[in-house]
Amino acid sequence: MVLDKLKRLGETRLEVPVSYKKGMRVPGIIYVDATLEKDLEAEAVDQVANVASLPGIIGASLAMPDIHTGYGFTIGGVAAFDLHTGIVSPGGVGYDINCGVRLLRSNLSRQDVSPRLKDLVSVLYNEIPAGVGSKGRIRLGAQDEKQILIKGAAWAVEQGLGDHSDLEKTESGGRLEGADPSLISPKAYERGRAQQGTLGSGNHFIEVQYIDAIYDQKAADTLGLFEGQVTVMIHTGSRGFGHQVCTDFLEVMERAAGKYHIDLPDRELASAPFQSPEAQDYLAAMRAAANYAWANRQCIMHWAKEAFMKVFSSGPSALGMSLLYDVAHNIAKVEEHVIEGRKTRVIVHRKGATRAFPPGHPELPEAYRQLGQPVLIPGDMGRASYILLGTAKAMEETFGSTCHGAGRVMSRHQAIRRAKGRAVSRELEDRGIIVRSSGRETLAEEMSEAYKDVTSVVDVVHRAGISRRVARLRPMGVIKG
Amino acid sequence: MQRFELLDITGDAGIRAFGSDLKELFSNASAGLFHLITGGSPVSGTIALEVAAEGSSLEGLLVSWLNELIFRFDTYGFLGSRVVVEDLWKPSEGKGWRIRAKVFGEDFDPSKHGRGLLIKAATYHRLKIAETDGRLTADIIFDI
Numbered sequence: 230m231v232l233d234k235l236k237r238l239g240e241t242r243l244e245v246p247v248s249y250k251k252g253m254r255v256p257g258i259i260y261v262d263a264t265l266e267k268d269l270e271a272e273a274v275d276q277v278a279n280v281a282s283l284p285g286i287i288g289a290s291l292a293m294p295d296i297h298t299g300y301g302f303t304i305g306g307v308a309a310f311d312l313h314t315g316i317v318s319p320g321g322v323g324y325d326i327n328c329g330v331r332l333l334r335s336n337l338s339r340q341d342v343s344p345r346l347k348d349l350v351s352v353l354y355n356e357i358p359a360g361v362g363s364k365g366r367i368r369l370g371a372q373d374e375k376q377i378l379i380k381g382a383a384w385a386v387e388q389g390l391g392d393h394s395d396l397e398k399t400e401s402g403g404r405l406e407g408a409d410p411s412l413i414s415p416k417a418y419e420r421g422r423a424q425q426g427t428l429g430s431g432n433h434f435i436e437v438q439y440i441d442a443i444y445d446q447k448a449a450d451t452l453g454l455f456e457g458q459v460t461v462m463i464h465t466g467s468r469g470f471g472h473q474v475c476t477d478f479l480e481v482m483e484r485a486a487g488k489y490h491i492d493l494p495d496r497e498l499a500s501a502p503f504q505s506p507e508a509q510d511y512l513a514a515m516r517a518a519a520n521y522a523w524a525n526r527q528c529i530m531h532w533a534k535e536a537f538m539k540v541f542s543s544g545p546s547a548l549g550m551s552l553l554y555d556v557a558h559n560i561a562k563v564e565e566h567v568i569e570g571r572k573t574r575v576i577v578h579r580k581g582a583t584r585a586f587p588p589g590h591p592e593l594p595e596a597y598r599q600l601g602q603p604v605l606i607p608g609d610m611g612r613a614s615y616i617l618l619g620t621a622k623a624m625e626e627t628f629g630s631t632c633h634g635a636g637r638v639m640s641r642h643q644a645i646r647r648a649k650g651r652a653v654s655r656e657l658e659d660r661g662i663i664v665r666s667s668g669r670e671t672l673a674e675e676m677s678e679a680y681k682d683v684t685s686v687v688d689v690v691h692r693a694g695i696s697r698r699v700a701r702l703r704p705m706g707v708i709k710g
Numbered sequence: 711m712q713r714f715e716l717l718d719i720t721g722d723a724g725i726r727a728f729g730s731d732l733k734e735l736f737s738n739a740s741a742g743l744f745h746l747i748t749g750g751s752p753v754s755g756t757i758a759l760e761v762a763a764e765g766s767s768l769e770g771l772l773v774s775w776l777n778e779l780i781f782r783f784d785t786y787g788f789l790g791s792r793v794v795v796e797d798l799w800k801p802s803e804g805k806g807w808r809i810r811a812k813v814f815g816e817d818f819d820p821s822k823h824g825r826g827l828l829i830k831a832a833t834y835h836r837l838k839i840a841e842t843d844g845r846l847t848a849d850i851i852f853d854i
Binding site: 270297298300301324325360361362363416419420422423424429430431469472473475476479480483484495496497637638639640641642643667668669670710 | 716718719720722723747749766770774777781783784785787818820823824825826827828830831833834835837851853854
């Protein structure tokens with residue numbers, strides 16, 4: 230059994246020793262406790278080891294407690310590479326570039342929303358395009374699309390979809406510098422044209438929630454959170470556009486890996502040296518896709534606000550709807566970290582992992598600077614989601630990163646089989662959760678049992694100290710693709 | 711003969727396609743993809759498109775071929791029903807493989823077609839084309 234070769238490092242971490250697999254340059258570290266260890270897939274552990282064998286990797290190949298098998302890199306994977314000797318890999322970002330989460334708070338309470346919940350879910354479902362074959366509300370010309378790739382969320386704000394203050398509450402201000410629209414293929418442009426402002430399908434969602442537990446009152450006060458408060462969580466990414474960018478560059482990077490003699494244990498790990506033109510081109514295209522995603526979440530948030538205004542016949546200030554924060558969880562960024570006592574710029578890949586910067590970090594907005602970065606962890610549609618804060622320990626141990634969600638434990642077919650003869654939407658309704666989905670089997674595929682319990686995932690990152698709990702959110706209404 | 715079967719994989723969707731030769735294998739893999747997108751509801755073949763792709767290896771060709779079909783659905787809402795592979799060859803000059811085929815199908819209509827999985831990309835993950843007793847199989851995992 231492969232898992233026998235792993236070494237436990239205290240309650241919340243497992244080491245994948247360098248002896249685990251030939252070619253490993255550094256160990257792997259997986260953040261799991263004894264309970265989550267039981268769900269650990271051998272293939273995912275192998276992927277942690279494969280990443281540890283890539284040139285220029287720094288410290289360790291890391292995996293968060295929501296780890297599961299991905300393509301090349303695991304989901305829940307974090308890896309930082311040296312800017313001179315290291316590589317860049319699209320597999321370390323994933324197909325859905327800048328898939329991420331934002332959370333909108335309101336001054337409504339659960340009691341205010343409950344009586345209108347069905348209406349609200351219907352309006353959200355009708356206003357926000359979602360699901361297979363859905364058409365977006367925005368029609369873009371080629372020049373508009375280029376503007377989105379350069380400006381990110383600010384483009385949406387310029388169109389009247391939101392407010393300038395939203396940008397400072399978005400990771401990286403909702404825009405990465407260094408995006409180059411000239412590196413985007415005609416196919417990616419075509420695919421992205423009608424998908425700006427669409428939710429997508431699969432695990433993407435909009436959820437109306439309420440805060441049912443607060444773990445840190447002081448932090449909650451600073452963040453403007455209170456018990457019973459209604460929030461809206463939006464989980465989506467760069468849609469077909471980002472996928473096309475990833476697909477296009479996997480080919481480029483595969484050729485590059487051959488050209489630069491990088492030994493690949495898996496084709497999905499295709500990489501090129503950070504300094505190479507191939508890697509720099511990928512990063513410039515990836516930044517464009519990341520900006521597309523931030524614009525997307527900004528548009529959707531605006532329409533979600535409008536849906537509330539419609540249902541409650543109130544203005545935006547009366548409803549007190551404002552963005553708490555927006556995080557990316559599939560991205561690669563050049564960041565400054567302390568490596569062997571020296572401040573060093575490295576390229577951090579987060580694939581299904583969230584940035585969790587500590588209090589005092591210059592990249593945090595003024596309002597949260599003393600507190601640490603808000604981290605948003607979506608759970609499955611029946612259980613819970615969490616608001617956490619980044620910590621200094623995350624900076625020391627995980628390149629300022631933490632988990633991103635629950636992580637699947639069941640395949641989609643398994644879930645569909647398990648749900649056979651059951652009415653998932655009815656079961657949720659009996660528990661006060663209203664769901665709408667356009668997909669025929671989406672609700673079965675996405676049922677709670679198909680996921681790890683997010684509470685146990687969050688529990689591990691909290692105990693490990695790489696982020697800390699502030700509040701728990703319970704679902705009330707869910708819109709799925 | 712069975713054209714394809716669905717593979718069970720946590721987090722994603724996959725198919726195993728069968729064929730007595732490469733042309734049939736690629737045609738059946740395409741049928742498997744269309745099945746995942748609609749959940750198996752019937753699609754008519756009123757529109758015909760010429761589609762071509764190339765790849766550095768046979769596996770690479772299968773990935774880029776399926777990605778062509780995914781692109782046409784995700785961008786233009788074109789849903790295939792049937793693929794007739796006209797030519798699948800290894801050019802004598804240059805490297806890699808090529809395919810040229812006719813794809814029959816129609817425009818996606820949510821009132822008529824099932825909304826299955828929103829397939830976003832064919833991947834190299836566990837990708838395998840194998841031959842046993844003269845029968846070809848291809849395993850493909852899709853990102854959704």
